[in-house]
Amino acid sequence: MKTLLVKLLFVVTICVTISCSKRQEKAKSDKPNIILFVADDHGTDAIGAYGNTVIKTPNLDKLADEGVMFTNAYCTSASCAASRSVILSGQFGHATGSYGHVHDYHHFSTYDNIKSLPVLLNEAGYETARIGKYHVAPEKVYHFETVLEADPRNTVEMAEKCNDVLKSDKPFFLYFCTDDPHRGHPFEPDPWYTPNSFGNKKGGYEGVEEIVYDPAKVLVPDFLPDTKESREEIAQYYQSISRIDQGFGKLMQMLQETGKTENTIVIYISDNGMAFPGAKTTVYEPGIRLPCIVKDPTKNLKGLTNETLISWVDLTPTILDMAKVDFDKNEFHGKSFNDDIGIAKARNEVYASHTFHEITMYYPMRVVRSGNYKLIWNIAYRLEYPFASDLWASSTWQSVYRSKVAYFGPKKVKDYLFRPEFELFDLEKDPNESKNLAYSEGFEPILEEMKGKLKTFQKNTSDPWLIMWDHDSSLQGTGVDL
Known part of the structure; x- marks a missing residue:
């Protein structure tokens, strides 16, 4: 009798185990794989799908044909590390301590009580893997299970190193970050008029077709001077982007070969705009309005262009939503746009917050875009606008600086370097942000309304720079951790 009972218990245990295993497998299969592909300093100016008829980006263009292309997607800070902290935390950098660059003597790191996207996905059963540029800290906050190594300038090689992740038995989150098209070392050319390489090199990279531009x-974007130096550097920039495109294509080919295409969400973004003065490190449109292409095979949305306003602070809650992971919405400053992907104008406001790039570049700016109006608050407006070291040394800027010409593109050099406290633009009528309405008669009500929105935003996101409004110290702490 005992023997029979033991056998029955064994059979029941096996059945329960198999049943649980099947339920777990079903739960796994219900969760999509997610690839977040992040380029470094890539603006909307240099993708075929966004209207550039010269650059060759067939694989990114195909992604746009198969998904949704956002035309009003914004980073919160046009600086690499600060932007990436927002992408992976869902919170503005001024609230997490991620004020600027994390590396070397800059040392801006995220508070260790922040729970990041890869950690949350890992807790939900995802395999989390990263490859390429990291540029956030500390590691325990932004922890990935798997760290893959490859030349971050060779996106084809990077893709090949992701083979095991793409074949994972678990749902996976792959954070794929290139060094392209960031400016390449050395930043200071010799002679000065030599264009930066943007990571390009003689002989190219193994497995990558070298695509050279005339x-x-x-x-030449409207905000840049149309000079020999600008054109030579833009040609190098284009070449670097074509390398990204090939690596992206390789990754998509490998994904197709695994048979997981129909259960994998692919998102393509950049951390900030092109690495030219007037874009990167500024909060003007070329610096913060960026490419964002989302292909979600679980939605029947293909070849759509979406004008709704979204922000990189929305990415963490959006990806958690896509992954069907429960989360507390109050933990994030951003809001999931997963349900808004197919809605053309679901949102009408975004905010930006820039404080540092390099630690020597203190120039805090806060931004609100509401509908067609955009307000920039230059908190340190009494200071000369600082240059990132690579942008200062660029032949594009040096050609203007050395010749002592009055204009940098359409703006006067003195107006680029010395800015008013407030800049108000109507982006529908003035997409190039050339006419400041902040001090124009008749715009006082709009200016005050936009200031009010900024103050509310700062209070809601615990921005220490709130104190700069009439010395408002409501967020001032005691200096003691309680």
Whole structure:
């Protein structure tokens, strides 16, 4: 009798185990894989799908054809480390201590009580893996299970190193971050008029077709001077982006071969705008309005263009939502746009918060875009606008600086370097942000309304720079951890 009972218990245990295993497998299969592909300093100016007829980006263009392309997607700070902390935390950098660059003597690190996207996904059963540029700290806050190594300038090699992750038995989150098209070392060319390489090199990279552009044929954005130096550097920038495109194509080919395409969400973004003066490190449109292409095979949305306003602070809650992971919405400053992907104008406000790039570049700016109006508050407006070291040394800027010409593109050099406290633009009528309405008659009500929105935003996101409004010290702490 005892023997029979033991056998029955054994059979029941096996059945329960198999049943649980099947339920777990079903739960796994219900969760999509997610690839977040992040370029370094890539603006909307240099992707075919966004209107550039010169650059060759067939794989990114295909992604746009198969998904949704956002035309009003914004980072919160046009600086690499600060932006990446927001992408992976869902909180503004001024609230997490991620004020600027994390590396070397800058040392801006995220508070260790923050729970980041990879940690939350890992707790929910995802395999989390990263490759390429990291640029956030501390590691225990932004912890990934798997760290893959490859040349971050060779995106084809990077893709090949992701093979095991793509074949994972678990749902996976792959954080794929290139060094392209960031400016390459050395930042200070010799002679000064030599264009930066943007990571390009003679002979190219193994497995990557070298695509070279004629400087005479590149498209010079309106905010830049149309000079020999600008064109030569833009040509190098284009070449670096074509390398990204090939690596992205390789990754998509490998994904197709695994048979997981129909259960994998792919998101392509950049951390900030192109590495030219007037874009990167500024909060003007070329610095913070960026590419964002989302392909979600679980939604029947293909070849759509979406004008709704979204922000990188929304990415963490959005990805958690896509992954069907429960989370407390109050833990994030951003809001999931997963349900808004197919809605053209679901949102009408975004905010930006820039404080540092390098530690020597103190120039805090806060931004609100509401509808077509955009307000920039230059908190340190009495200071000369600081240059990132690589942008200062660029031949594009040096050609203007050394010749002592009055204009940098459409703006006067003195207006670029010395800015008013407030800049108010109507982006529908003035997309190039050339006419400041902040001190124009008749715009006082709009200016005051936008200031009010900024103050509310700062209070809601625990921004220490709230004190700069009439010495408001409501967020001032005691200096003692309680």
